Amino acid sequence: MNITIGQYYPASSIIHRLDVRVKIILLIINIIFIFCSFSIYSILLMTAMILFIMVISKVPIKQYLRSMKAIIIIFIFTAVINIFYGAGETLWSFGFIKITYDGVLNAIFIALRLLDLIFISSVLTYSTTPANITDGLERVLSFLKIFKVNTQELSMMMSIAIRFIPTIMEETHKIIDAQKSRGADFESGNILNRIKGIIPIIIPLFMSSIKRATDLSVAMECRCYNSYTKKSKMKILRIKLCDIIAILFVVTICIGVIFCNIMF
Amino acid sequence: MSNLLEVKNLSYIYGKNTPYEKIALQDINFTLEEGKILGIVGHSGCGKSTLSKLLNGLLKATNGDIILEGINIWEKPKNIKSIRFKVGLVFQYPEHQLFADTVKKDIEFGVMNMGVEKNQIDIRVRKVCDILNIPLSILDKSPFSLSGGEQKKVALAGVMCMQPKILILDEPTSSLDPLSRNNLLNQVMAYKEEFNASVIFISHNMQELSLICDNILVIKEGKQLAIDTPQNLFFDDKLLNESGLKAPEIIYIAKELKKLGYRIKDDILTVDDMCKNILELLGGDNK
Numbered sequence: 001m002n003i004t005i006g007q008y009y010p011a012s013s014i015i016h017r018l019d020v021r022v023k024i025i026l027l028i029i030n031i032i033f034i035f036c037s038f039s040i041y042s043i044l045l046m047t048a049m050i051l052f053i054m055v056i057s058k059v060p061i062k063q064y065l066r067s068m069k070a071i072i073i074i075f076i077f078t079a080v081i082n083i084f085y086g087a088g089e090t091l092w093s094f095g096f097i098k099i100t101y102d103g104v105l106n107a108i109f110i111a112l113r114l115l116d117l118i119f120i121s122s123v124l125t126y127s128t129t130p131a132n133i134t135d136g137l138e139r140v141l142s143f144l145k146i147f148k149v150n151t152q153e154l155s156m157m158m159s160i161a162i163r164f165i166p167t168i169m170e171e172t173h174k175i176i177d178a179q180k181s182r183g184a185d186f187e188s189g190n191i192l193n194r195i196k197g198i199i200p201i202i203i204p205l206f207m208s209s210i211k212r213a214t215d216l217s218v219a220m221e222c223r224c225y226n227s228y229t230k231k232s233k234m235k236i237l238r239i240k241l242c243d244i245i246a247i248l249f250v251v252t253i254c255i256g257v258i259f260c261n262i263m264f
Numbered sequence: 265m266s267n268l269l270e271v272k273n274l275s276y277i278y279g280k281n282t283p284y285e286k287i288a289l290q291d292i293n294f295t296l297e298e299g300k301i302l303g304i305v306g307h308s309g310c311g312k313s314t315l316s317k318l319l320n321g322l323l324k325a326t327n328g329d330i331i332l333e334g335i336n337i338w339e340k341p342k343n344i345k346s347i348r349f350k351v352g353l354v355f356q357y358p359e360h361q362l363f364a365d366t367v368k369k370d371i372e373f374g375v376m377n378m379g380v381e382k383n384q385i386d387i388r389v390r391k392v393c394d395i396l397n398i399p400l401s402i403l404d405k406s407p408f409s410l411s412g413g414e415q416k417k418v419a420l421a422g423v424m425c426m427q428p429k430i431l432i433l434d435e436p437t438s439s440l441d442p443l444s445r446n447n448l449l450n451q452v453m454a455y456k457e458e459f460n461a462s463v464i465f466i467s468h469n470m471q472e473l474s475l476i477c478d479n480i481l482v483i484k485e486g487k488q489l490a491i492d493t494p495q496n497l498f499f500d501d502k503l504l505n506e507s508g509l510k511a512p513e514i515i516y517i518a519k520e521l522k523k524l525g526y527r528i529k530d531d532i533l534t535v536d537d538m539c540k541n542i543l544e545l546l547g548g549d550n551k
Contacts, residue, residue: 171360177322178361181353182422183345183377200373203363207408 009126013058014242016127020136022243026250027124033254034116040105042260043112049253050120059126067122068115075114082107134159139237153227160216168209175204268462269296269319269430274328276314288314289486292328294479296430299456301463303477303494305470305509311486312466313356316432319464320353333429349378352428356435358419359412367410367418368403374426392425395454397447413444424455431455432464437472449476471512474498474533482507495531514538 010016015023030050037043054064068075088102124133138155145151176186179200186197274292279285289311296302304312317323319330321337321344330337337347355361364370368389375385393400396417402410407418416436424431433452437445449472456463467473473480474494482489482497489507490497497503498511499519518532526545532538 174355175361177317178355178358180322181320181348181355182361182374182426183348184373185345185377200361200363204360207362208360 007125008129009059009063011058011127013056013127014246015053015057015123017240017242018127018246019237019239019243020128020132021139021237022239022246023124023128024133024136024140026246027120029250029254030120031117033257034113034120036261037113037257038261039264040109041264042257043109043116045253045256045260046116047112049250050116050123053123054119057123057127059123063126064119064122068118071114071118075111078114079107079111082110130162131159134162135233135235150227152231156227164209164212167212168205171208172201172205175201267295268298268333270329270331271295271319272329272331274315274318274330275326276311276318276323277326278314280326287486289318289483292481292483292488294481294488294491296462296464298429298462299460300478301456301465301476303473303480304464304466304483305468305473305480305507306483307508310483312483313434315483316353316434316464316466319430319432320351321347322353345377349374349426350428351430351432352423352426353432354420354423354434354436356438358423358436359415361419361422362407362415365406366404367398367407370407370418371403371421371425374422378426388425388427389421391458392421395424395458396421396451413440416440427459428461429459430462430464432466434466435468436465437467437469445472452476470498470510474512482509484508494533498533499530 030046034043034046037046054061083099083103083106084097085103085106088100090098090100091104092099128136134155137158138151141149141151141154180186184197184200186194186201189197271292271294274289275287276289277285277287292315294302304315306312314323318325324338332347332350337344362370364373371389371392372385375388380388389403390400392398393403398414398417398421402414407415410418420436431452436452437448440448452463452465453476455461463476465473465477477494479491480494480497481491482503484507490500490503492500498515504511512533514532514535514537518528518538522528529537529541532541
């Protein structure tokens with residue numbers, strides 16, 4: 001099994017050193033502007049910036065392409081479908097199928113948008129450890145406190161969920177092995193048999209996960225865990241010069257995008 | 265007696281040709297005769313569990329051969345499922361594999377996959393319940409309503425029910441109390457007698473291995489240190505030192521007494537043996 005999104009890639013780059021809060025906020029700004037790029041020039045500008053960020057993050061491009069693997073089908077599907085929809089000048093036609101200039105432009109547009117979204121989110125997950133991401137999210141979301149949302153609880157839930165992914169993966173492998181040695185077959189047979197074959201894996205997995213959750217909650221209770229008291233932080237985050245430069249850089253590009261939107 | 269299982273130059277490397285490459289097993293050689301019990305000892309992470317997965321065909325060896333009843337198990341990769349029915353593997357926490365809504369269905373799961381006839385299955389289930397002392401009244405209960413020890417038994421029954429020629433038990437007695445442990449050892453012996461099967465018993469506990477094993481294989485960091493009878497192993501100080509394992513306490517008493525010049529026999533393994541020996545030395549007074 002390959003889950004590449006959310007895998008930290010250790011390297012020493014300026015992107016890795018950025019304050020996690022800044023990274024999260026800049027990611028959100030980026031996503032907003034990817035969706036607010038209405039002309040092809042603005043999306044090209046965004047793409048160029050994201051490629052630049054990817055290069056200076058010192059994470060190999062191969063690694064980024066790997067995070068594409070999961071959605072490659074959706075990616076191709078949306079791009080191809082968009083080619084056939086669109087008015088305007090016809091480039092090529094065969095029977096009722098016709099490809100128009102607008103359609104092709106649209107397809108490129110959508111493809112770039114998807115690419116940008118995936119790459120820029122991968123930059124965050126590759127350059128930040130999961131623990132730091134949850135920590136950062138807690139701080140970024142702390143404004144929700146005025147609506148009486150307990151952000152500490154939210155981030156605790158998130159970090160527990162991330163922490164248990166490898167454990168549950170290991171557990172799954174063990175159960176698969178155990179059922180295989182009892183002659184269970186997951187690799188052959190028709191689709192119905194394969195779905196049936198999942199039951200002997202899913203049920204023990206649920207049982208152990210629920211049991212583990214119960215144990216964990218008792219252990220937390222024993223250590224008097226309480227999400228309502230304010231906790232001090234082990235790592236204190238400070239905004240550094242590179243954070244300010246990063247913010248200025250992204251803001252400049254965003255102004256450029258707005259400019260392109262208006263001009264073209 | 266013929267060799268049921270033959271293992272030749274077996275090696276296994278995890279993540280070959282990646283930066284995470286790790287040698288798990290190197291050059292393991294042993295044979296197992298029909299009706300014999302082989303113990304495997306070694307520290308955690310020395311490759312014992314990997315070895316059991318290799319024997320069962322869950323992993324494929326990087327090097328070397330496993331020959332079962334004269335046939336290499338990977339000769340026809342498509343037939344690997346039938347090998348798994350011949351070599352039954354019981355994992356360390358077998359209770360984690362339970363899934364069915366009744367105990368009976370869970371025990372039957374393996375046999376069903378073998379394609380055995382319905383009435384034959386019932387006979388097999390009864391027999392295995394008899395050996396493992398599982399009351400027939402719990403067959404219709406949910407396996408999740410049972411205690412940990414009972415769940416373990418049910419999971420063991422699920423494997424025994426397939427009537428494998430070789431039964432591999434991976435630390436079956438960990439987390440059992442002394443009484444259940446003795447019961448389990450007896451039940452494994454009973455299974456062996458009933459089906460003339462061989463058993464591979466993986467454990468840390470030298471005491472229990474000495475009680476039931478004909479031979480013991482010692483592994484250290486993936487390498488085979490020795491394979492010998494319990495008597496020979498326990499009196500080989502050099503080997504014990506090298507492997508970092510401890511013989512049962514009674515062996516050390518025997519060694520000390522021998523050093524002091526008493527005539528202690530060489531085949532002492534249990535407290536009972538020792539008592540008899542000492543009483544003999546005291547003049548045969550058996551009161």
